[in-house]
Amino acid sequence: MSRLDTIRVRLLGGLALLGCAVVSMALFSVYALRTVRLSQAAELETAQHSGEISNGIVTSVFQEINAGQQYLITPTASLGRQFRGAADESFEFSRELERTPDLTLDQRLAVNRIRQLQSAIEVGYAMAHTLKDLGREDQARVWAGAVLPPAAELTRTVRTLATEMTGRARRAERRLAALTGRWEAYLYVGLLATVIAAALVGYWTVESVEEPLQRMATAAGQLGGGDLRPMTTGRMPLEIQLLADAMRQMRDRLRTMVTEIVQSADQIASSASELSSISEELAASAGEVSTAMVNMSSGAERQRIELGVIGTGLTELRRATTEIGEAAERVATLGEEIGVVANRHHGDIASASTVLLDVREVVQTTSVQVSQLASQSTAIDDFVDLIRRISSQTNLLALNAAIEAARAGEHGRGFAVVAEEVRQLADESSRAAEDVTKTTNAIREQVEDVTATMAAGTAKVRGIEAIAEGAARGLAAIVAAVQQVEESAARVAHAAHRNREITDQLQRQAEQVASQSSAHAAGAEQVTAAAQEQGASTQQMAATSGELLQAAQTLRALVKGLRV
Amino acid sequence: MRSARTLASLGAAFLFAACSRSHGPVKIGLAGPFSEPRGVSMLHGAQLAVNQINARGGIRGRAVELRVVDDSASEDGAVRSAQALYDDADVVAVVGHLTSGASIAAAQVYGGGPHPVVMISPSASSPDLSGLSPYVFRLCPSDLAYGAALARLTRQGMGARRAGIIFASDDYGRGVRRTFAADFAKLGGTVVEEDPYIPAVYSFEPYLERMRRAGIDLLVLATERSAAEMALRELHALKVPWRVVGGDALAGIEAAGALAENVRLPAAYLADAPGERNAAFVAQYSRAHPGEQPDHRGAAAYDAVNLIARAVQAHGTDRRAIRDYIAQVGHRVPALEGVTGAIRFDSAGDAPSKNVVIGVVRRGRLVTDVTP
Numbered sequence: 029m030s031r032l033d034t035i036r037v038r039l040l041g042g043l044a045l046l047g048c049a050v051v052s053m054a055l056f057s058v059y060a061l062r063t064v065r066l067s068q069a070a071e072l073e074t075a076q077h078s079g080e081i082s083n084g085i086v087t088s089v090f091q092e093i094n095a096g097q098q099y100l101i102t103p104t105a106s107l108g109r110q111f112r113g114a115a116d117e118s119f120e121f122s123r124e125l126e127r128t129p130d131l132t133l134d135q136r137l138a139v140n141r142i143r144q145l146q147s148a149i150e151v152g153y154a155m156a157h158t159l160k161d162l163g164r165e166d167q168a169r170v171w172a173g174a175v176l177p178p179a180a181e182l183t184r185t186v187r188t189l190a191t192e193m194t195g196r197a198r199r200a201e202r203r204l205a206a207l208t209g210r211w212e213a214y215l216y217v218g219l220l221a222t223v224i225a226a227a228l229v230g231y232w233t234v235e236s237v238e239e240p241l242q243r244m245a246t247a248a249g250q251l252g253g254g255d256l257r258p259m260t261t262g263r264m265p266l267e268i269q270l271l272a273d274a275m276r277q278m279r280d281r282l283r284t285m286v287t288e289i290v291q292s293a294d295q296i297a298s299s300a301s302e303l304s305s306i307s308e309e310l311a312a313s314a315g316e317v318s319t320a321m322v323n324m325s326s327g328a329e330r331q332r333i334e335l336g337v338i339g340t341g342l343t344e345l346r347r348a349t350t351e352i353g354e355a356a357e358r359v360a361t362l363g364e365e366i367g368v369v370a371n372r373h374h375g376d377i378a379s380a381s382t383v384l385l386d387v388r389e390v391v392q393t394t395s396v397q398v399s400q401l402a403s404q405s406t407a408i409d410d411f412v413d414l415i416r417r418i419s420s421q422t423n424l425l426a427l428n429a430a431i432e433a434a435r436a437g438e439h440g441r442g443f444a445v446v447a448e449e450v451r452q453l454a455d456e457s458s459r460a461a462e463d464v465t466k467t468t469n470a471i472r473e474q475v476e477d478v479t480a481t482m483a484a485g486t487a488k489v490r491g492i493e494a495i496a497e498g499a500a501r502g503l504a505a506i507v508a509a510v511q512q513v514e515e516s517a518a519r520v521a522h523a524a525h526r527n528r529e530i531t532d533q534l535q536r537q538a539e540q541v542a543s544q545s546s547a548h549a550a551g552a553e554q555v556t557a558a559a560q561e562q563g564a565s566t567q568q569m570a571a572t573s574g575e576l577l578q579a580a581q582t583l584r585a586l587v588k589g590l591r592v
Numbered sequence: 593m594r595s596a597r598t599l600a601s602l603g604a605a606f607l608f609a610a611c612s613r614s615h616g617p618v619k620i621g622l623a624g625p626f627s628e629p630r631g632v633s634m635l636h637g638a639q640l641a642v643n644q645i646n647a648r649g650g651i652r653g654r655a656v657e658l659r660v661v662d663d664s665a666s667e668d669g670a671v672r673s674a675q676a677l678y679d680d681a682d683v684v685a686v687v688g689h690l691t692s693g694a695s696i697a698a699a700q701v702y703g704g705g706p707h708p709v710v711m712i713s714p715s716a717s718s719p720d721l722s723g724l725s726p727y728v729f730r731l732c733p734s735d736l737a738y739g740a741a742l743a744r745l746t747r748q749g750m751g752a753r754r755a756g757i758i759f760a761s762d763d764y765g766r767g768v769r770r771t772f773a774a775d776f777a778k779l780g781g782t783v784v785e786e787d788p789y790i791p792a793v794y795s796f797e798p799y800l801e802r803m804r805r806a807g808i809d810l811l812v813l814a815t816e817r818s819a820a821e822m823a824l825r826e827l828h829a830l831k832v833p834w835r836v837v838g839g840d841a842l843a844g845i846e847a848a849g850a851l852a853e854n855v856r857l858p859a860a861y862l863a864d865a866p867g868e869r870n871a872a873f874v875a876q877y878s879r880a881h882p883g884e885q886p887d888h889r890g891a892a893a894y895d896a897v898n899l900i901a902r903a904v905q906a907h908g909t910d911r912r913a914i915r916d917y918i919a920q921v922g923h924r925v926p927a928l929e930g931v932t933g934a935i936r937f938d939s940a941g942d943a944p945s946k947n948v949v950i951g952v953v954r955r956g957r958l959v960t961d962v963t964p
Binding site for chain 2: 126
């Protein structure tokens with residue numbers, strides 16, 4: 029990891045900086061102390077050395093003088109050696125003094141002077157001793173006396189020089205003290221600088237940690253507050269950067285999750301609302317089915333009633349038909365009687381004409397009745413039309429119910445069976461109505477035939493009347509006419525009989541339709557009940573989907589607090 | 593106050609650097625008692641060397657110039673003249689001083705302070721000069737060699753048994769006395785008397801009288817030439833048959849005429865030394881100074897100037913560089929084949945390779961003693 033922007037690097041760098049500062053200060057201190065110590069030692073040594081030398085010079089010169097003087101009193105070899113030894117020693121000391129470094133010119137000249145004085149003392153005594161040895165006492169005293177001023181000057185010079193050297197040591201000490209003071213100041217400045225640097229490094233480090241942490245805390249607070257929007261935390265140390273990256277990843281994942289939840293909640297809500305509307309539609313459909321069933325039920329009832337009316341009509345029709353048969357039979361009987369009369373009594377033509385007039389009246393009555401029957405069959409047509417419409421509507425309803433049942437799925441399966449039954453019923457009703465129509469048409473044709481026949485009969489009766497009136501024209505024509513009447517009456521009877529059969533059949537069928545209508549009504553009631561049941565279930569479903577919607581809305585409200 | 597002094601010293605350093613010119617002549621200090629006869633040869637030898645160098649075109653194209661200061665052979669004079677040469681930033685090295693006392697007194701001046709300068713003495717023989725300072729060199733042997741040679745000469749060559757010593761009460765006199773007395777005693781001789789003198793002593797008669805009474809056969813004059821002449825005169829008056837020898841400082845005594853006849857002294861160089869190089873030097877010297885012959889001081893000064901010239905040629909005019917070069921002569925840099933022989937220095941600044949010969953005054957000339 030090559031990044032330098034880490035807390036570790038900052039800390040290490042800062043510590044290294046401080047360490048360098050401390051070490052350099054320590055080195056400086058050591059250097060200063062060492063310099064001071066060495067300088068002090070050197071100066072001390074110099075001072076000591078110069079003191080020792082000065083003492084040595086003075087002492088040895090004193091011994092030299094002492095020995096020299098004693099030799100002058102008692103010249104012995106040992107005193108001579110003592111003198112020489114002291115003199116040599118004093119020169120050794122002065123040579124040491126000469127070797128002292130860093131003397132001023134004046135001090136060097138003073139050293140030279142000391143050596144000259146030493147030489148003067150040495151030579152003075154040497155000469156004095158020689159002269160003493162030679163017995164020249166006076167000269168010896170002169171030489172010896174000449175030693176005293178140099179001796180005094182030597183002592184003075186040595187003391188002065190020693191004082192100067194001491195002074196030099198003192199000056200050096202003062203210089204050293206000044207230097208030490210300066211170094212002390214440097215050290216204080218260095219210390220201050222180090223402390224400031226330490227404070228700066230500390231501040232810098234804390235700042236570099238705290239400020240990104242605060243940013244992190246703010247980001248975490250926003251995250252806690254539900255703000256999942258992407259945010260930049262800015263530049264920060266690597267360690268915290270890692271934390272920030274982890275937090276950013278967490279936030280991204282949370283955001284993704286919440287987005288998905290919101291979408292899911294929306295979907296659920298929309299599904300629930302859709303479900304709710306479907307339920308409502310279903311409920312409405314069930315209501316419609318129910319209404320339709322009620323309608324169907326009442327329609328079936330009405331059908332039943334009207335079928336009852338048809339039955340009554342048919343009964344009346346039958347009775348009328350029976351009456352027609354009877355009348356026809358009676359016509360036949362009357363014809364036979366006419367024949368018989370005609371055959372036997374051509375005279376009774378007037379009475380026959382009267383009978384014919386009665387016949388004409390009966391025919392006319394019959395014609396009216398047939399016309400009534402025709403109008404009755406028209407009513408049947410209307411009724412059949414009504415049944416056909418009802419069954420068609422029922423069929424349509426059943427189809428719708430089947431479709432709705434299919435949409436209702438499992439719940440609508442039973443209802444689908446019912447709807448299918450209803451549809452079949454409607455089909456059967458429709459077929460029955462068609463049969464009725466056919467039958468009615470047949471009846472109508474017959475009735476028309478009867479009408480035409482009766483019109484012809486009427487015309488023929490008029491002809492008979494004309495013939496009877498002519499009376500002359502022969503009974504044969506009458507008999508033939510009577511026979512034709514008989515035949516016609518037989519056909520009428522036959523037609524009436526047939527009509528009766530048809531009517532009976534029609535009646536049975538009407539009864540059947542009625543019973544079927546009853547069953548139909550019962551089925552419709554069942555459907556209504558099922559539809560009502562379904563309506564209740566649908567309402568339950570609507571309630572459940574409402575709850576679902578409410579849950580979805582609650583979920584959305586919860587998620588809504590989160591900003592993504 | 594202190595800052596003012598610091599400023600002053602800084603200014604001085606700046607001036608010192610500024611004055612140390614890289615143009616103009618190369619200055620070599622020459623310090624000795626040039627008003628005295630013993631200093632003449634040294635001056636002439638140094639001048640001869642300078643003239644020859646300049647005739648060859650100088651050093652690195654720069655002329656060589658001598659800065660001559662007279663130290664009167666006194667310690668005070670040496671300290672003062674040394675200070676003057678030290679303070680002259682143009683002086684790259686110093687040839688001097690002639691006497692031991694002056695050299696020892698001046699050594700600390702040259703070797704101290706911030707700009708030490710090397711000194712090469714042609715003739716200061718005191719043992720105390722050895723290793724006195726890293727900036728001190730000499731071309732002559734120390735009295736340790738001279739004293740030993742002298743003791744062998746007198747004890748073995750002349751058969752002397754009892755010696756009397758008159759010595760100058762200075763570094764030189766004490767050095768010769770000490771080394772001779774030790775070696776003479778070692779060889780079985782007896783030092784009967786050791787008598788010091790200073791210039792204030794106007795007569796050696798008491799010493800000589802006492803020596804005569806004590807009975808000696810050898811007089812050692814560890815003195816400079818003028819005192820030796822006085823001793824010889826008084827000796828002549830006493831009419832004693834003592835052999836007389838002296839230290840190297842007696843060189844030049846031959847000018848004293850008959851008094852100095854047969855006086856013997858040790859020397860590292862004599863004008864009649866063999867070798868073409870010396871012959872040429874002596875010839876050139878005599879041509880430049882008719883009627884004169886170089887002594888060991890002149891020859892050594894000649895060699896010293898040439899040595900410094902070689903150092904400047906090699907390392908420029910920096911004082912420290914010159915000193916370092918000279919310290920390496922005979923080691924990392926080749927020895928100088930001078931007229932006084934091969935020059936190589938030991939760590940004490942001495943040239944121990946020099947052979948000590950004995951010179952004797954014969955008919956007014958100092959010649960190599962071939963008799964013993």
